[in-house]
Amino acid sequence: MNGVPHIQVTDLTYRYEPDAPKALDTINLSVPRGQFVAILGHNGSGKSTLAKLLNGLFLPTEGTVHISGMDTRDDDKIWDIRRTAGMVFQNPDNQLVATEVYDDVAFGLENIGVPPDDMPPRIDEALALTGMSEFKNRAPHLLSGGQKQRVAIAGILAMHPEALILDEATAMLDPQGRKEVLQTVRRLNEEQGITVVWITHFMEEATHAQRVLVMDHGQIAMDGSPREIFAQVDRLRDLRLDVPPMTQLARLLKERDIDIAPDVLNVEELVKEVKRLCPLCLKN
Amino acid sequence: MRDITLGQYYPVDSPIHRLDPRTKIILIFLYIIAVFLVPNLLMYIPVAAYLMLAAWLAKLPFSMLLRSLKPMRILLIITFVLNLFFASGTQKLLQIGGFVLWQEGLLTALTFSLRLILLVTGSSILTLTTAPVTLTDGLERLASPLKVIKFPAHEMAMMMTIALRFIPTLIEEADKIMKAQTARGADFETGNLMARARAMIPLLVPLFISAFRRAGDLAMAMEARCYRGGEGRTRLHKLAYTKRDVLAFLSILLLYAIILLPRML
Numbered sequence: 202m203n204g205v206p207h208i209q210v211t212d213l214t215y216r217y218e219p220d221a222p223k224a225l226d227t228i229n230l231s232v233p234r235g236q237f238v239a240i241l242g243h244n245g246s247g248k249s250t251l252a253k254l255l256n257g258l259f260l261p262t263e264g265t266v267h268i269s270g271m272d273t274r275d276d277d278k279i280w281d282i283r284r285t286a287g288m289v290f291q292n293p294d295n296q297l298v299a300t301e302v303y304d305d306v307a308f309g310l311e312n313i314g315v316p317p318d319d320m321p322p323r324i325d326e327a328l329a330l331t332g333m334s335e336f337k338n339r340a341p342h343l344l345s346g347g348q349k350q351r352v353a354i355a356g357i358l359a360m361h362p363e364a365l366i367l368d369e370a371t372a373m374l375d376p377q378g379r380k381e382v383l384q385t386v387r388r389l390n391e392e393q394g395i396t397v398v399w400i401t402h403f404m405e406e407a408t409h410a411q412r413v414l415v416m417d418h419g420q421i422a423m424d425g426s427p428r429e430i431f432a433q434v435d436r437l438r439d440l441r442l443d444v445p446p447m448t449q450l451a452r453l454l455k456e457r458d459i460d461i462a463p464d465v466l467n468v469e470e471l472v473k474e475v476k477r478l479c480p481l482c483l484k485n
Numbered sequence: 486m487r488d489i490t491l492g493q494y495y496p497v498d499s500p501i502h503r504l505d506p507r508t509k510i511i512l513i514f515l516y517i518i519a520v521f522l523v524p525n526l527l528m529y530i531p532v533a534a535y536l537m538l539a540a541w542l543a544k545l546p547f548s549m550l551l552r553s554l555k556p557m558r559i560l561l562i563i564t565f566v567l568n569l570f571f572a573s574g575t576q577k578l579l580q581i582g583g584f585v586l587w588q589e590g591l592l593t594a595l596t597f598s599l600r601l602i603l604l605v606t607g608s609s610i611l612t613l614t615t616a617p618v619t620l621t622d623g624l625e626r627l628a629s630p631l632k633v634i635k636f637p638a639h640e641m642a643m644m645m646t647i648a649l650r651f652i653p654t655l656i657e658e659a660d661k662i663m664k665a666q667t668a669r670g671a672d673f674e675t676g677n678l679m680a681r682a683r684a685m686i687p688l689l690v691p692l693f694i695s696a697f698r699r700a701g702d703l704a705m706a707m708e709a710r711c712y713r714g715g716e717g718r719t720r721l722h723k724l725a726y727t728k729r730d731v732l733a734f735l736s737i738l739l740l741y742a743i744i745l746l747p748r749m750l
Contacts, residue, residue, distance in 0.1 A: 258709055283708075300649050304722075310719075312713065356710060
């Protein structure tokens with residue numbers, strides 16, 4: 202299985218209806234195992250549609266999608282694909298099924314027919330990985346948005362997936378919740394080697410990815426490292442996207458003749474630059 | 486509005502709580518039949534004693550049982566009064582003006598009211614000692630032999646679970662919409678019944694639309710988590726009968742014996 206790209210999309214075109222315009226237009230994409238990819242794009246650019254094609258919720262109109270070498274159009278493989286490429290959705294309320302966190306994490310395991318005695322260790326492990334162990338008997342409606350999303354992630358982790366697809370999983374969360382979810386997913390990517398496809402419209406979040414894709418009109422408009430992508434401010438503006446706030450700030454400082462690196466991506470990097478410019482400005 | 490507990494589950498640990506939900510459901514059915522089989526007023530004593538024993542074993546405070554009767558109080562009074570005055574018989578007990586109180590009337594009134602009280606408190610012991618989800622599990626297992634005749638046992642249980650999961654969410658949402666509409670001048674509290682019913686429309690329409698949207702989202706999320714109906718599905722919670730369940734079944738047999746044997750002899 203090594204050597205085969207984890208996610209392989211070939212000439213993918215998708216229409217919602219036979220005579221509707223193309224929601225996705227001849228997409229080619231190859232994601233190696235363990236990569237953290239962020240997909241950006243304004244509303245209607247096709248990024249959510251692409252996510253739903255990656256685990257077989259939608260099937261290609263033309264072209265193919267392969268996950269670990271399995272074709273999503275293959276009826277016999279569809280459940281393996283969905284188990285392998287777990288998906289977290291936007292609305293934290295509308296993806297939890299059971300009345301208790303613990304039972305909800307078990308839901309996926311029940312669906313794939315895991316023997317009951319094997320479930321508790323897998324559930325406990327998934328809850329520990331997402332930091333939700335202490336909430337295991339809580340009812341979902343008593344959790345915060347960020348906690349609900351972490352339960353959703355735990356529900357997928359219990360199924361031992363190889364890839365996580367997060368379709369604007371932070372869009373409805375407060376800043377604290379966004380941070381919790383992003384940190385959880387980054388840790389899973391680094392420690393467990395899980396491939397991550399992170400769909401978002403928050404530029405700041407995309408700075409933490411290894412690779413950024415920008416979508417526009419159903420096509421991949423830009424593909425590169427966060428630093429390459431966010432350096433192209435004018436191109437991004439054409440695609441109706443902003444640069445991350447810290448990059449914006451660094452550019453404005455640069456325009457005022459301050460000797461700061463213009464390709465700062467996030468707060469951590471900006472702090473480093475400020476420390477370099479003015480060692481006494483910041484404590485520690 | 487935040488902490489909504491569903492149903493009336495009374496969470497303590499007791500032998501009755503730990504009974505298999507299937508046992509409890511079957512027992513309640515048998516108990517209800519027993520209540521209807523009681524031949525005379527005197528024989529309500531063992532039935533009531535059985536009920537009290539169950540409540541005591543379940544560590545339920547007496548007030549919890551009384552509370553379950555509260556919604557029934559008007560029906561109880563009507564049942565009692567109607568049977569008291571509209572029955573006719575042979576033994577006059579009391580006469581006030583045109584009203585005659587017959588002995589038979591008093592007996593039927595007592596019988597019917599007692600029957601009602603025993604039925605309601607009996608079934609409330611089931612809901613007080615069984616968490617809704619466990620109850621759903623039990624119903625699913627009990628109904629699963631009916632799958633042979635295409636009865637959707639698993640689907641029914643799944644719908645009940647989802648309903649239990651989403652009732653608090655929808656109540657919260659209704660509360661939010663209501664506040665939003667009130668802020669814009671909607672009036673939910675005054676006016677006659679018709680006016681108040683009409684005022685509910687701007688609450689119900691958005692609530693329904695959002696419920697349908699949620700249903701669509703949830704269906705997709707369930708599919709993404711490999712849900713494909715009851716076939717090939719395993720369950721986290723195993724149900725197993727224990728010695729305790731056998732004892733429970735024996736106890737109801739004993740109750741039947743007490744009620745029915747005198748009649749047989």
